[in-house]
Amino acid sequence: MTAVHHAGEAGTPPTDVNDPHLTRFDIVKEGLRRDDIEIVTYESQFHGQNSKAEKRVVRNISLLFAIAGLLTLAFLVFYIIWPWQFELGHTMSDYYTPILGITLGLGLLALGFGILAWAKKLLPHELSIQQRHGDPSSDEDRLITGQTMMYVADELGVQRRPLLKGAIALGLAPVGLAAAAPLVGGLIEDPHKGDLPMMYTTGFNPEHNGGKPVRLTREDGSPIRPEDVSTGGQMTVFPGIPHGATNHWADSPTLLIHLRADDAAETRKNADADKNGRNRGSMWGNYVAYSKICTHAGCPASLYEQQTNRLLCPCHQSQFLITDNAQPVFGPATRRLPMLPLTVDEEGFFVAASDFKDTVGPDFWERP
Amino acid sequence: MKRRKVDLADAPVTFAKGVDDRFQAATPLRGLLNKVFPDHWSFLIGEIALFSFIILLLTGTFLTLFFDPSMKEVAYDGSYPALRGTMMSAAFESSLNLSFEVRGGLFMRQMHHWAALLFMASIVVHMARVFFTGAFRKPREINWVIGVLLFLLGFFAGFTGYSLPDDGLSGTGLRIASAIMLTIPVIGTWLSAAVFGGEFPGEFIIGRFYIAHVLIIPGILLALIAAHLGIVFKQKHTQWPGPMRTNENVVGERMFPRYAMKQGGFFMAVFGVVALMAGLFQINPIWLFGPYRASEVSSASQPDFYVMFMDGLVRLMPNWQIYIPIGNGYSIPPMFWPAVVGLGALFTLPMAYPWLEARKLKDKRIHHLLERPRDNPERVGIGMMAFSFWFIATISGANDVIADKFHISLNAMTWAGRIGLVLIPPLAYYISVRICLGLQQHDRQVLAHGVETGIIKRLPNGQFVEVHQPLGPVDEHGHPIPLEYAGWVVPKKMNRLGALAPAVKGFFYPVEKPAEIPVSPAVGGPVKKEEIKSGR
Numbered sequence: 083m084t085a086v087h088h089a090g091e092a093g094t095p096p097t098d099v100n101d102p103h104l105t106r107f108d109i110v111k112e113g114l115r116r117d118d119i120e121i122v123t124y125e126s127q128f129h130g131q132n133s134k135a136e137k138r139v140v141r142n143i144s145l146l147f148a149i150a151g152l153l154t155l156a157f158l159v160f161y162i163i164w165p166w167q168f169e170l171g172h173t174m175s176d177y178y179t180p181i182l183g184i185t186l187g188l189g190l191l192a193l194g195f196g197i198l199a200w201a202k203k204l205l206p207h208e209l210s211i212q213q214r215h216g217d218p219s220s221d222e223d224r225l226i227t228g229q230t231m232m233y234v235a236d237e238l239g240v241q242r243r244p245l246l247k248g249a250i251a252l253g254l255a256p257v258g259l260a261a262a263a264p265l266v267g268g269l270i271e272d273p274h275k276g277d278l279p280m281m282y283t284t285g286f287n288p289e290h291n292g293g294k295p296v297r298l299t300r301e302d303g304s305p306i307r308p309e310d311v312s313t314g315g316q317m318t319v320f321p322g323i324p325h326g327a328t329n330h331w332a333d334s335p336t337l338l339i340h341l342r343a344d345d346a347a348e349t350r351k352n353a354d355a356d357k358n359g360r361n362r363g364s365m366w367g368n369y370v371a372y373s374k375i376c377t378h379a380g381c382p383a384s385l386y387e388q389q390t391n392r393l394l395c396p397c398h399q400s401q402f403l404i405t406d407n408a409q410p411v412f413g414p415a416t417r418r419l420p421m422l423p424l425t426v427d428e429e430g431f432f433v434a435a436s437d438f439k440d441t442v443g444p445d446f447w448e449r450p
Numbered sequence: 451m452k453r454r455k456v457d458l459a460d461a462p463v464t465f466a467k468g469v470d471d472r473f474q475a476a477t478p479l480r481g482l483l484n485k486v487f488p489d490h491w492s493f494l495i496g497e498i499a500l501f502s503f504i505i506l507l508l509t510g511t512f513l514t515l516f517f518d519p520s521m522k523e524v525a526y527d528g529s530y531p532a533l534r535g536t537m538m539s540a541a542f543e544s545s546l547n548l549s550f551e552v553r554g555g556l557f558m559r560q561m562h563h564w565a566a567l568l569f570m571a572s573i574v575v576h577m578a579r580v581f582f583t584g585a586f587r588k589p590r591e592i593n594w595v596i597g598v599l600l601f602l603l604g605f606f607a608g609f610t611g612y613s614l615p616d617d618g619l620s621g622t623g624l625r626i627a628s629a630i631m632l633t634i635p636v637i638g639t640w641l642s643a644a645v646f647g648g649e650f651p652g653e654f655i656i657g658r659f660y661i662a663h664v665l666i667i668p669g670i671l672l673a674l675i676a677a678h679l680g681i682v683f684k685q686k687h688t689q690w691p692g693p694m695r696t697n698e699n700v701v702g703e704r705m706f707p708r709y710a711m712k713q714g715g716f717f718m719a720v721f722g723v724v725a726l727m728a729g730l731f732q733i734n735p736i737w738l739f740g741p742y743r744a745s746e747v748s749s750a751s752q753p754d755f756y757v758m759f760m761d762g763l764v765r766l767m768p769n770w771q772i773y774i775p776i777g778n779g780y781s782i783p784p785m786f787w788p789a790v791v792g793l794g795a796l797f798t799l800p801m802a803y804p805w806l807e808a809r810k811l812k813d814k815r816i817h818h819l820l821e822r823p824r825d826n827p828e829r830v831g832i833g834m835m836a837f838s839f840w841f842i843a844t845i846s847g848a849n850d851v852i853a854d855k856f857h858i859s860l861n862a863m864t865w866a867g868r869i870g871l872v873l874i875p876p877l878a879y880y881i882s883v884r885i886c887l888g889l890q891q892h893d894r895q896v897l898a899h900g901v902e903t904g905i906i907k908r909l910p911n912g913q914f915v916e917v918h919q920p921l922g923p924v925d926e927h928g929h930p931i932p933l934e935y936a937g938w939v940v941p942k943k944m945n946r947l948g949a950l951a952p953a954v955k956g957f958f959y960p961v962e963k964p965a966e967i968p969v970s971p972a973v974g975g976p977v978k979k980e981e982i983k984s985g986r
Contacts, residue, residue, distance in 0.1 A: 117484045168529045168550045182557045183729005187722045194718030201711035212486035212700045271648050273639040280649035318745050335745030379629040396749040398765045416771040444629035446638045450778035
């Protein structure tokens with residue numbers, strides 16, 4: 083059974099702290115009494131002062147502090163003298179960060195353990211009991227405070243002055259709104275504004291190229307001929323417009339795939355059988371181009387598995403079947419990857435016959 | 451003029467008098483020095499979170515001195531040859547410079563990242579401690595709510611910080627964040643356009659995340675942490691039941707000097723561990739990921755661990771899209787459910803738990819004594835259900851890596867996660883409730899019959915019985931008088947009763963001579979009963 087100890091003013095009589103015979107600990111105990119604390123056990127961890135055991139503990143703690151000092155000093159020295167600037171290959175500077183970590187880390191650990199040892203091994207063990215006094219305020223106090231607050235409301239007199247009520251609502255609400263307006267108003271951008279709304283167009287829209295079809299280019303902006311992509315190969319292409327390969331056109335990266343003949347035939351059959359007809363005639367020869375931006379969360383669906391003709395998105399493992407209009411066949415994606423209508427211009431370079439006909443990128447509420 | 455003699459020895463006294471004259475500090479200071487704190491190892495987990503937060507503030511301030519939160523395109527011309535000449539944002543360039551051109555900058559960056567992971571991990575473990583021991587019960591419900599908010603803010607602090615370097619991984623994370631915003635019905639495109647200042651990625655997001663990461667979120671975190679600790683201070687810490695401990699007192703040691711010293715030592719130890727990790731374990735090597743490009747991502751792109759559960763849920767979600775055939779047609783993408791509804795529920799439902807449990811148990815009492823998990827099996831069951839759900843979701847956030855390393859089919863991993871998410875949590879509930887009930891029963895059995903001694907006796911009629919050592923008094927037949935369960939550890943081994951020698955202490959060699967084994971006391975004989983100290 084647990085014993086209940088009643089400490090505090092009710093238990094022991096107060097001590098006269100001005101009594102010259104009192105030890106310092108007596109005065110501390112009087113303070114504890116006033117804070118409703120009772121020390122149940124308070125004992126040294128050693129037998130007698132300057133015992134052998136105590137000396138050993140003191141030595142160990144001093145040693146820990148000395149190690150802490152040495153290691154942090156080593157940290158400073160290495161911080162200053164060790165070569166730190168990155169160089170190619172296996173060099174001394176490779177060890178800069180590990181050395182900083184080891185010296186500072188172990189130094190701080192030694193300091194921490196030193197302090198912990200001091201507290202745990204050297205200081206007297208004590209067991210104290212403090213009363214919580216977690217009782218709620220008295221009913222009387224609650225009543226008084228409640229009435230005081232009600233009286234404040236009375237003083238304001240909103241209850242009996244209905245005009246003020248209306249005035250507060252009408253007069254002060256706009257002040258609050260005015261505070262919020264610049265933040266909200268400044269941030270709002272219409273995602274559907276302009277002739278080329280951002281959600282539905284990409285860099286392959288001819289409007290970005292003065293009305294001419296946009297070339298497919300490599301990252302460095304060079305155009306691509308059909309023979310540049312080997313059979314079974316694939317290439318990431320970008321719109322051939324200024325900054326076409328930068329993040330400014332983050333929804334435009336496209337995967338150009340040169341299919342083997344039999345795969346190409348199947349792909350063409352499926353594209354021509356497309357229900358809404360958007361993919362019909364979008365292939366060029368054995369080449370097909372799909373948006374690289376996953377319709378699930380917008381990562382680049384860039385892992386091309388040649389054997390199964392699947393595209394896999396490394397973020398959430400949606401898988402798209404290239405030979406069937408890039409329909410999703412596994413994972414969380416619901417919508418196929420849009421196909422870019424391909425053709426070749428008079429100079430023999432790939433161009434986009436038009437922009438993507440499906441909406442590129444992750445799905446959203448108002449996508450038609 | 452005669453100068454007054456200044457006695458240096460009196461200076462502290464004079465100073466203290468002056469302070470008290472002005473601030474009346476003596477009485478409250480005495481209360482502070484004398485405040486009693488209960489002690490248990492499990493109370494230290496929250497401290498780790500606090501100390502990591504301090505480390506985060508220190509290292510984060512250092513990082514701001516060198517970081518340029520700008521998305522302006524620049525050509526890299528630093529000392530890392532592989533990226534020289536590459537176009538990248540100024541944010542990524544300055545992050546590279548922090549790692550390569552600033553003396554000790556990489557160390558600070560890694561310390562910041564490790565401290566952030568430790569911060570989140572210790573919050574999770576601290577929350578589990580508070581949950582499973584019932585420390586959230588009245589009067590501490592508000593502090594539980596603040597704790598959940600701290601986790602939420604930590605989550606967003608982590609995500610915004612993860613996005614700042616603008617490397618390949620963080621850009622991909624931002625891309626997914628934008629896609630998550632897009633899934634919200636009606637306002638999705640507007641929200642994403644407002645946050646990114648137009649189409650993803652725009653030119654503002656790094657600057658906006660920067661101010662959120664270094665001012666807004668840490669400001670709120672700091673205020674909430676102050677409130678969290680203030681409430682703990684005001685309400686006094688909970689304690690385990692045990693000898694002398696009641697609902698009306700705190701049994702422990704005074705804050706000064708021993709308790710405060712232990713805190714200080716522990717802080718230094720945590721600091722040391724973070725420094726060791728920062729020095730020895732590479733984290734977020736952004737120079738390997740390269741700058742963010744919309745067309746590039748590496749496989750095995752995982753977020754930090756505390757976001758992985760969400761990534762896992764998004765991976766496991768079947769492709770169930772809701773189409774609304776009105777006008778041009780509207781749709782709710784499947785990612786809306788795990789990423790918006792799921793995350794919302796995950797952060798709001800736990801806040802309501804203290805009141806839900808109190809309502810179910812019709813419990814309006816004040817609780818300052820903790821409850822052993824086994825004494826509330828349903829709570830443990832619910833907690834284990836939530837934990838197993840979280841665990842499967844987190845594992846699934848890395849299912850491609852697991853599939854790769856263990857040569858498992860990726861699709862099989864996804865299906866295992868989907869099925870596991872439905873089956874494992876109820877199973878975890880059932881198993882943990884049964885374990886709790888079993889432990890309860892064993893406690894009661896020992897209290898009623900005593901500790902098993904391992905001594906088998908043969909009775910004259912040939913029957914074999916095991917001798918039990920009673921914990922308390924016995925009746926006239928030598929049978930133990932059943933004891934009441936006090937909510938605390940029941941000794942179940944002979945040496946815990948002092949009836950056997952304690953286990954020999956020492957790691958490599960015994961630091962004390964093994965005590966002589968006392969003769970087993972006869973059944974019903976006088977029992978030397980020792981105060982229960984173990985289990986703390």
